[in-house]
Amino acid sequence: MEQKLVPYYRIVEKRQRTLRGIMVVFFIVVQIVWIGLPMLMAVFWSLVNPDHPWSYPQVFPSHLSLAQWDYVFKFTNIIRALGTSYSIAPLATIFTFLLALPTAYVLGRRRFQGREAIKILILLPIIMPGMVTALFLSRVFSFIGLDQNFFGLVLAHSLMGMPYMLRILTTSFEAIPQDIIDAAENLGATSFVKFKEIFIPMVLPGLFAGTIFTFITSLEEFSLTFVIGTPTFETIPTILFSFLGYHFIRTNAAVVSLILMIPNIAMLFVAERFLKTEYLAAAFGKM
Amino acid sequence: MKKCLMIGLILLFAGGLLFAGGKQEKEELDYSSMSWDEIVSAAKEEGEVTFYSWWGEEWWKTAMTDFSKKYGIKGKVIMAEGTATMNKILAEKDKAVGTIDAVLIGGNRVKTGIDAGIFYGPIINMIPHGDKLDPKLATLQEGVRTGGYLVPIYRNQTGLLYDPQRVSNPPHTWNELVAWIKANPKQFAYCNPDKGGSGQAFVQTVIGYLTGGLDKYAGDTELDPAKVANWNLAWDWLNEVEEDTVITASNNESIDRLNQGEVSLIVAWDDDVLVNLKKGTLFKRAKLYIPNMGFPGGGDTAGVLKNAPHKAASLLFIAYLTEADNQIRMNETIGSYLARTDIKGKQALLPESERQKNGVIWIPAPYKAHFKAEFVKNVMMK
Numbered sequence: 001m002e003q004k005l006v007p008y009y010r011i012v013e014k015r016q017r018t019l020r021g022i023m024v025v026f027f028i029v030v031q032i033v034w035i036g037l038p039m040l041m042a043v044f045w046s047l048v049n050p051d052h053p054w055s056y057p058q059v060f061p062s063h064l065s066l067a068q069w070d071y072v073f074k075f076t077n078i079i080r081a082l083g084t085s086y087s088i089a090p091l092a093t094i095f096t097f098l099l100a101l102p103t104a105y106v107l108g109r110r111r112f113q114g115r116e117a118i119k120i121l122i123l124l125p126i127i128m129p130g131m132v133t134a135l136f137l138s139r140v141f142s143f144i145g146l147d148q149n150f151f152g153l154v155l156a157h158s159l160m161g162m163p164y165m166l167r168i169l170t171t172s173f174e175a176i177p178q179d180i181i182d183a184a185e186n187l188g189a190t191s192f193v194k195f196k197e198i199f200i201p202m203v204l205p206g207l208f209a210g211t212i213f214t215f216i217t218s219l220e221e222f223s224l225t226f227v228i229g230t231p232t233f234e235t236i237p238t239i240l241f242s243f244l245g246y247h248f249i250r251t252n253a254a255v256v257s258l259i260l261m262i263p264n265i266a267m268l269f270v271a272e273r274f275l276k277t278e279y280l281a282a283a284f285g286k287m
Numbered sequence: 288m289k290k291c292l293m294i295g296l297i298l299l300f301a302g303g304l305l306f307a308g309g310k311q312e313k314e315e316l317d318y319s320s321m322s323w324d325e326i327v328s329a330a331k332e333e334g335e336v337t338f339y340s341w342w343g344e345e346w347w348k349t350a351m352t353d354f355s356k357k358y359g360i361k362g363k364v365i366m367a368e369g370t371a372t373m374n375k376i377l378a379e380k381d382k383a384v385g386t387i388d389a390v391l392i393g394g395n396r397v398k399t400g401i402d403a404g405i406f407y408g409p410i411i412n413m414i415p416h417g418d419k420l421d422p423k424l425a426t427l428q429e430g431v432r433t434g435g436y437l438v439p440i441y442r443n444q445t446g447l448l449y450d451p452q453r454v455s456n457p458p459h460t461w462n463e464l465v466a467w468i469k470a471n472p473k474q475f476a477y478c479n480p481d482k483g484g485s486g487q488a489f490v491q492t493v494i495g496y497l498t499g500g501l502d503k504y505a506g507d508t509e510l511d512p513a514k515v516a517n518w519n520l521a522w523d524w525l526n527e528v529e530e531d532t533v534i535t536a537s538n539n540e541s542i543d544r545l546n547q548g549e550v551s552l553i554v555a556w557d558d559d560v561l562v563n564l565k566k567g568t569l570f571k572r573a574k575l576y577i578p579n580m581g582f583p584g585g586g587d588t589a590g591v592l593k594n595a596p597h598k599a600a601s602l603l604f605i606a607y608l609t610e611a612d613n614q615i616r617m618n619e620t621i622g623s624y625l626a627r628t629d630i631k632g633k634q635a636l637l638p639e640s641e642r643q644k645n646g647v648i649w650i651p652a653p654y655k656a657h658f659k660a661e662f663v664k665n666v667m668m669k
Contacts, residue, residue: 050567056548068566075344076366131371135378142379148386227375231337231365231386238367245368247342247559248539251566 039261045254068251076239078259085235086263088150089218092157096214097207099158100165105199107166108173119170126163133160134223147228156224161214168213172206173199212271216264236260318598323415327358329599335361336600338589340391341369342562346620347391354607360600369393376405376592385594389601392437392588394429394484398652401431406590407598409435414606419629423648424586429484430652432508437588438605441614441623443558444584444637444646445488446577448542450570453551459579461496467552468531476533476541476550479667481659483538485554488583490658491650494521496580501650510653518658522665529666542569554582557636561622575636577645584646586626 044061045068048054052063072078107119125133137156138147146152176199184194222237230238240260243253318326330336340347344366351362367375372387373396379385380403392400400406411417411425412435424439426432449457453474458464468475478486495501497520504514533550535541541553542560546569555575563569577584589608591601607613614625618632624642625632631639649655 048567050565053546053564053567053570055546055570071345075348131374135374138378142382223371226367226371227378230367230375231339231363234365238365241368241371242341242344242366245341245370247369247562248537249342249562249566250539250543250568 042254042257042261045250046258048251068255072252072255072259076242076256077234078236078239078256081234081236081239082259084233085219085237088153088157088235089215091154092161092218093211093214095154096158096161096165097211100162100169100210104166104169104203105173107170109176119167122166123163125160130221130223131227134227137224138227141228148232150233153225153229153233156228157218157221158214160221160224161217164213164217165210168206168210169203172203176202208271212268215267219260219264316599318413318602319409323413326413326599326602330360330597330603331358333360333597333600335363336597336604337363337365337386337388338390338601338604339365339367339372339387341367341372341393343621343623346617349620350608350613350617351604354604357607358603360603362604369396373399376400377403379594380405382594384596385592386596387592388595388597389589389591389605391440392428392590394431394585394587394649397428397431397433397437397588398656400590401433401436405592406436407593407595408437408591410591410602410605411435411438413602414438414609416606416609416611416627420609420626421586421628424588424626427585427648428588429487429585430649430655432652433588437590438609439586439626440589440605440608441558441617441626442584442586442642443556443623444577444642445485445554445556445582446575446637447552447582448545448555448560448573448575449552450545450548451572451574457552457574457576457578461492461580464578464580465528468528471551472531473533474551475531475553476535476544477554478535478538478541480662482536483541485538485541485556485559486534487649487655487659489554490521490525490662491583491655492580493525494518494650494658497521497524501647504650504654507651507653510657515654515657518661519665521658522661525662525666526669534667539563545573546570558621558623560636561634565622577637577641579645581645581647583649584642585649586624 044054047064047066048061048068049063049065050067052061054061107115137159141147141152141156146155180198180202181194184198189197219235220237221235222241225233225235226238226241229235236256236259240253240256243249243256316329318329321329338347338351344364347364347366351364354360355362372390376385376387376390377399379387411420417425417438420439421442424442425435428437447457458467477489480486480490491501498517507514533544535544538556538559541550542555542563544550545553546563557575560569560573560575564571564573589605591598591605595601608617609626611627611630614627614630615632617623618625618634622634622636624635624637650658
């Protein structure tokens, strides 16, 4: 009987498929352990019934209730904080974009002395501890009358989001191939046309990533908001930190964390989908 | 365009200065020379008050709502992590008018506040029930002399908390505790004293028992190096039992580990235990007691800031918190024990007789600061 030989490429394909399968399973397990389990624990802790504590040896809470959620909504200013957080974040993101775009263009497309030093200096607000930055900046904000002020908070959040937006946009501008710009110029494109047809579509993925980072940084910013904003303004993190500090209360902290987390996760999923389809295609389709 | 931008910036800058200057012009009233009725009138005229606290929102919000109804003064309670609040206060310290009126002060931040001179006062004699508040806490808060600048709001006490299903005969004396720890490895937990008062209570007890008692430190305002020369005995013992004990990162982490069955005996604050029982994060069977060897207790206070925009209203709110009815309501709501000694509350894990018999005072602040630092150096880093 003639033995049929399996071609080598088939063996390689099979091995690759198996490896891919293992990697997918590994990735799913890691995601469940890394993200799913903490989320699930937060959900359970937020639903603990105060009359039936969740204690050893119970694996899951024996009774669930919405008492912890009710408590947070009743005894904290969470509704007002939600309104403030979600008003500041989009405005801060737009403001950051407007300030970062021209700076990123210059840093990404022009060569001048001290350019690398500036790029490092931009990262200072995220290198320094948040409270240290907040304490120094609060003096400046207070001096110019921008503490306890909504615009002051938008500006403060923009400053904290600026390193992300600026670094990502700078890298995006740097990555644009000079050939495309030269070709456009040869075909008579004006500065406006170049900007509209080349720069903007090609930095869009970076812009989108920067927007997400800036938006989330704003939503999670605590130190500066606390020092220059409270007592006039409270945001979600200022309430969350009261449950996380010295007097850590797991159940209430779980509720506020979920309030902060759920809209962000939803937004990330939407953004991820949008980013993959529209902008990457728009940007790299021209290369 | 450039000109417009420059003019805009100058106007903004000038506006800021004008705004800051305007606040400074307000004349400061001397409340210490006023009668209480005059202070109440001044408070109503101020019309608002902002109070910062780091826990117990259920009580402060209820109290503030009722206070506002009673006096027609708009009140705001901000719940914020205590260290962040202290940082904010220190950041605003040099401003003529700050943004915070009154603040609840915990033992671990009182030294920072008193040393920085952030409080207005002395105020304890200005409020109507000042003389009925616990005299020990009105004088010393966790070893720091408060000089009447801080008003006791509630008392609390450290003790040993255990799971009665796993500990049938909890230790009461020093020798019993040592024997219990050795017989039950990894079943006793206390928190890093740098991170919580319950850990400080345990380390103070260790120092007291191994280095010749705590009486010799009484009344000291400065650290006497000769008196701490033999503290190495305490560090040696803590290192010796490190394998048999669990050091946690906060007061509540100790309670959490007990709740999860990891340990069965811990050092805890009575009000922390009550909060955890109410929240469903600690099993109802948990028992708290002050061992006969003695564990320190104290309480928390409230103060008015030197640059508070509404000092009279702050004094009135603090006085409101110390009224008999409100002290009892506070005790029923958050479980903290009354600062008033002339009345009794119903909610208490520890009976008053046990507090009086086994509760001891804190070691003076310089020694406490020293042992917190030395513990990190000699135990945590070894």
